[in-house]
Amino acid sequence: MKPETLAIHSGNLYESSTKDVTPPINLSTTFFRDEDGGYSGGHMYSRVSNPNRSALEQVLTNLEKGADACAFSSGNTAGMSLFQALAPGSHIIAADDMYWGFKKQLQSIFADTLTIDFIDLTDIDRISGYIKENTVMIWVETPSNPLLKITDLVAISAITKKHNLILACDSTFASPCLQNPISLGADIVMHSSTKYIGGHSDVLGGALITAKKSAFWEKVRNIQQIGGAVPSPFDCFLLLRSIKTLPYRMRGHCENGMALAQYLEQHPKVEAVFYPGLPAHAQHEIARQQMTGFGGMLSILVKGGADEARRVVNTVKLFAQATSLGGVESLIEHRASVEGPDTKTPQNLIRISVGLEHIDDLIADFNQALA
Incomplete structure (x- = not known):
């Protein structure tokens, strides 16, 4: 299906007993267990999952042509959860022109656990020279904030695949409708859903979408569910409503x-x-x-x-x-x-x-x- 159709229909995961065309807001924080202890309804506790959040993650997965998605309470939390999933001592290569909030995270919160080189990622020929034995990720932002630099994702993905690195792309300035980094070789896409995805300056959110469900992705999912920095059902409802017109x-x-x-x-x-x-x-x-x-x-x-x-x-x-x-x-x-x-x-x-x-x-x- 085309993005216009996916945006409207792929978030409608379930049919309610009242046959709602638009999925209702599900505010329950906990869900009934079956007699055998299972959860046939698919949810056990809203920090772990919620019908509205599952619907949001499904539509984002489809729009970005990925395998799975994690929704977060803000864009900063989405990026931070990705950095938290890296082993201490890991080295990251990041763009010299990037959202200052993430740059500040890397320079302060992760200063004792990660090492970072900020370089001009539009200069493809220089990138390999910064790769070390402990390099695990290249963090790309395209278009960049605030200089609107464009990074060649196909060229960088060739480098990351050669060296077995994770290619993560902040695609907030593009939205899933203008650019699909996974189709261009990225492993993980990040969005501040506060921005174009929400589109009305009235809801805070963030998201990560993965190209495949890897062991690293399970670490990210675990940080989301155990850490609990997740959007509320109402936030997810607002984002799903907004995506329909994205x-x-x-x-x-x-x-x-x-x-x-x-x-x-x-x-x-x-x-x-x-x-x-x-x-x-x-x-x-x-x-x-x-x-x-x-x-x-x-x-x-x-x-x-x-x-x-x-x-x-x-x-x-x-x-x-x-x-x-x-x-x-x-x-x-x-x-x-x-x-x-x-x-x-x-x-x-x-x-x-x-x-x-x-x-x-x-x-x-x-x-x-x-x-």
Whole structure:
């Protein structure tokens, strides 16, 4: 089935006695045992599994063309559970441009148990030089946050398979509708489902999807079930509701993102535009090969430094100055001030999440803010 059909139907795992078209919210924290001690209903305790969470994990598995999925209470918890599953002393190669929350996790929470090299993963020829005897994983983020770098997943998967490494990909900026890393050679895909998957800025969540059910994946599943950082039934219900419109929302985000990027690329007060859909983007051809659309995320460098960047984000009217992305409403932020004093993000960079408002209104808003 195509993504539009999977998004609507593959989360409907069970038929209730009242014949609901939309699966109801199942709030029970515990479930009846059979006389022989089994659980013929398929669930025993909601930390371990719940009908709504099982439905969410099933639809995410199908959309990402994987073998299984684990849903978590946040994107940060999803990534952290993957890092926790690695043996102490393991070495990771990660992107130099990546979500600062994960970078901070690796540099602080896992500083005593893991070693990490942050490198430019778009430079494929340099990657093998960083692989050590204890290297176990390459962590890719494509498109990256906030510079929208595109990593060649097919090329990196050839390296990871040669050295028997895990290839994990944060695909949050793409969503399952624009990119399927497993089909390109990734072992595990990560999403902050707070973003495009939720799509309405009203639910927190994260997910990991695996290409196969391996011994390592069982460690991840064990951390989810025993650690218990799982989404509530209502959170899962909201995400399932949102996924039904995800393919169509992504079309709008892609259309608006491209139009705004083209407008800003020509603006005399904009120094640079980072958007993989533009032919001038350094990895445009790779993006065109491994993505079906370029999304609604872009970053720009404005002329005039940090002061001018802050003035612009304070002057727009329709773009909400707020941290996050992927919602129906457009968001904007001065990214360096969010990431803190040790950020490597340029001080004149503005990150933009292009929503589903009419593009003429969004362009007019930027036009007056840059004037």
